[in-house]
Amino acid sequence: MRIHEFSKKFNMNNKKIIEKMNELGYETKSHMSDIKEEAYTLLLEALDLDASQEDPYWESEYEKDHNKSKKKKANQKKSKNKNAEERISNIPVTEEIEKENVIYFKEDLTVGQLAEQIEKPASDVIKTLMQLGIMASINHSLDRDTVELIGEEAGFEVKDEVVTDATKFEDFVIEDSDEDLQERPPVVTIMGHVDHGKTTLLDAIRHSRVVNSEAGGITQHIGAYQVEKDGKKITFIDTPGHAAFTEMRARGAKVTDLVIIVVAADDGVMPQTREAIDHAKAAECPIIVAINKMDKPTANPDRVMQELTEYNLIPEEWGGNTVFVKVSALKGEGIDECLDMINLAAEMEELKANPKRLASGTVVEAKLDKGRGTVATILVQNGTLRIGDAIVIGKTYGRVRAMANDINQEVKEAGPSTPVEIIGIHEVPLAGDPFMVFSDDKEARKIAEARESNVKREEQKTTKAVSLDDLFAQIQEGEIKELNLIVKADVQGSVEALKGALHKIDVEGVKVNIIRSGAGAIAETDVSLAAASNAIIIGFNVRPTGKTRELAREEGVEIRLHTIIYKVTEEIESAMKGMLDPEFEEKVIGQAEVRDTFKVSRVGTIAGCMVIDGKIQRNSKVRVIREGVIVYEGELSTLKRFKDDAKEVAQGYECGLTVENYNDLKVGDIIEVYIMEEIEAK
Numbered sequence: 001m002r003i004h005e006f007s008k009k010f011n012m013n014n015k016k017i018i019e020k021m022n023e024l025g026y027e028t029k030s031h032m033s034d035i036k037e038e039a040y041t042l043l044l045e046a047l048d049l050d051a052s053q054e055d056p057y058w059e060s061e062y063e064k065d066h067n068k069s070k071k072k073k074a075n076q077k078k079s080k081n082k083n084a085e086e087r088i089s090n091i092p093v094t095e096e097i098e099k100e101n102v103i104y105f106k107e108d109l110t111v112g113q114l115a116e117q118i119e120k121p122a123s124d125v126i127k128t129l130m131q132l133g134i135m136a137s138i139n140h141s142l143d144r145d146t147v148e149l150i151g152e153e154a155g156f157e158v159k160d161e162v163v164t165d166a167t168k169f170e171d172f173v174i175e176d177s178d179e180d181l182q183e184r185p186p187v188v189t190i191m192g193h194v195d196h197g198k199t200t201l202l203d204a205i206r207h208s209r210v211v212n213s214e215a216g217g218i219t220q221h222i223g224a225y226q227v228e229k230d231g232k233k234i235t236f237i238d239t240p241g242h243a244a245f246t247e248m249r250a251r252g253a254k255v256t257d258l259v260i261i262v263v264a265a266d267d268g269v270m271p272q273t274r275e276a277i278d279h280a281k282a283a284e285c286p287i288i289v290a291i292n293k294m295d296k297p298t299a300n301p302d303r304v305m306q307e308l309t310e311y312n313l314i315p316e317e318w319g320g321n322t323v324f325v326k327v328s329a330l331k332g333e334g335i336d337e338c339l340d341m342i343n344l345a346a347e348m349e350e351l352k353a354n355p356k357r358l359a360s361g362t363v364v365e366a367k368l369d370k371g372r373g374t375v376a377t378i379l380v381q382n383g384t385l386r387i388g389d390a391i392v393i394g395k396t397y398g399r400v401r402a403m404a405n406d407i408n409q410e411v412k413e414a415g416p417s418t419p420v421e422i423i424g425i426h427e428v429p430l431a432g433d434p435f436m437v438f439s440d441d442k443e444a445r446k447i448a449e450a451r452e453s454n455v456k457r458e459e460q461k462t463t464k465a466v467s468l469d470d471l472f473a474q475i476q477e478g479e480i481k482e483l484n485l486i487v488k489a490d491v492q493g494s495v496e497a498l499k500g501a502l503h504k505i506d507v508e509g510v511k512v513n514i515i516r517s518g519a520g521a522i523a524e525t526d527v528s529l530a531a532a533s534n535a536i537i538i539g540f541n542v543r544p545t546g547k548t549r550e551l552a553r554e555e556g557v558e559i560r561l562h563t564i565i566y567k568v569t570e571e572i573e574s575a576m577k578g579m580l581d582p583e584f585e586e587k588v589i590g591q592a593e594v595r596d597t598f599k600v601s602r603v604g605t606i607a608g609c610m611v612i613d614g615k616i617q618r619n620s621k622v623r624v625i626r627e628g629v630i631v632y633e634g635e636l637s638t639l640k641r642f643k644d645d646a647k648e649v650a651q652g653y654e655c656g657l658t659v660e661n662y663n664d665l666k667v668g669d670i671i672e673v674y675i676m677e678e679i680e681a682k
């Protein structure tokens, strides 16, 4: 019997059973694990159950205990957090609101305001002040020391008033008390390699069981949809592939709870499968693997499973804890099981939200519609969205005039994890923009305007990439606790050596996290993963292609290139410790492509080149790059235009060159020319 079956039988939670199994010494991690006969008996004993029991005594006792501590926690939280809606509607608001015995100090706190806080007449405070030798009127403002003296007298503690800026509602986390939290549907994204069947699977799922499809709705593409299985809803993001997923993450949005990686059984793990796995792992999303195209005679699911073990995605039957489902999206086979697995995985995640508060969430997609104005699909992540709500989305705002679900039915409200298409906002927001409902129009407008005016700052903040130069500052400010790195090298051996060396870096409070590694040139996909995960790319004996470099510049992704392992670790470690102080920086000044080669006995190999970028300059350093990999590094020996020596040759012109001590130049090689420039002391 599997754990989830056991939990169903005894009406228990999978997690508790797994915990108990672990206590009993079984290494069980997943609800899919088998409970062997001996373990079953031990488990019954440990849980004080007998096989015929349906509603076990242990469960209720456990729950009682559990609930007791939950309630206690909730009460503690309650006293700390003002009611969410109240807080949102009073902006700026004061954080901590334990009424008794705390004075909230702010600049310009007057005698009158202080008296109010300690619930005494102002005249009493004035009298106390006189005793302290301070003559003050009711409107007199007080400094912190004086307030502390009065606080001491009156038995009050002084704390600084914390003003929360609602324009930054991405950071505006309001904790819900446990008793308000209710289970919410999981939000699922499907990713995988081209043509492995993402779209077909999304369609198969949608057509198999659209919520209320019998009510006559016609499915429409709004960017997300919901289905129901065994009374439980599941929300799917309807843009297959990781482009949308990455874009949203790069904007700071966390929408997806679970990722399904689709792998075609007849094709196996392909480059985009690996990318999808990297993205899901970097986002810390649990993964379910759907082996698709099982109907094909050439289907070989074992091979897929074998290949995925390399990424630590190991099926239960092989002792791992990744859920695999075999499907044929085309024939609609295995879809039910796939949905069951999603529901089980979601149960493990204990996804909850508070439907009782004002809604907040993320834009999935948005467009300008000729007839209806701005139309946005938004995913409610917490709270309930209602028609008429005043809403701030990204930098724009509006009032929800109408809402429709994914089968084009008008709805009046939408709870957690529900995607809806709304109209009534002024401008078109971007996918990944956060939204939040406020208590009235005026306030929404005020906040949207404030957000608009600090748009630059906000944007810088959400897209702020990590750079080695300010890494230390970011560590110090507590902005970074993990340094995400992508490691690309010429051969797998170097990759492993680098990974080993980087993992050894030990700087207090910061963990090095390698989110992708591999042999080969630095590609655009590496840059987009880095942008989404705030990672730095390390290239070891490899280069980015021209386009990749451009993308990295646009995205603000830092690429560090090295040829010596200890230099890599030294650099990262120094940056983490705030000791990065390079005196020289390499500056690439141009690139030339080898179009022809000539062997001249006394000179060696002369390359006939076309300067394709920047300029080539005499006395500079060069790298010879072949298919993205550095094959040689050294000095430029001679540079000629026709027969004459040249000082420099600009882009678009031909030249002849030789590289010192290197005669193996080949047609198609890229000669990268760089100089070392002294960096101004900071």
Ligand SMILES: Nc1nc2c(ncn2[C@@H]2O[C@H](COP(=O)(O)OP(=O)(O)OP(=O)(O)O)[C@@H](O)[C@H]2O)c(=O)[nH]1
Binding pocket: 192, 193, 194, 195, 196, 197, 198, 199, 200, 201, 240, 241, 292, 293, 294, 295, 296, 327, 328, 329, 330, 331
């Ligand atoms: N035999 C078989 N073919 C399938 C199955 N699922 C998808 N296909 C076919 O595989 C091809 C690609 O399917 P898509 O769903 O478009 O794949 P995708 O992953 O969305 O592809 P991109 O959108 O290009 O990334 C189509 O011709 C589908 O009909 C399946 O279960 N069995």
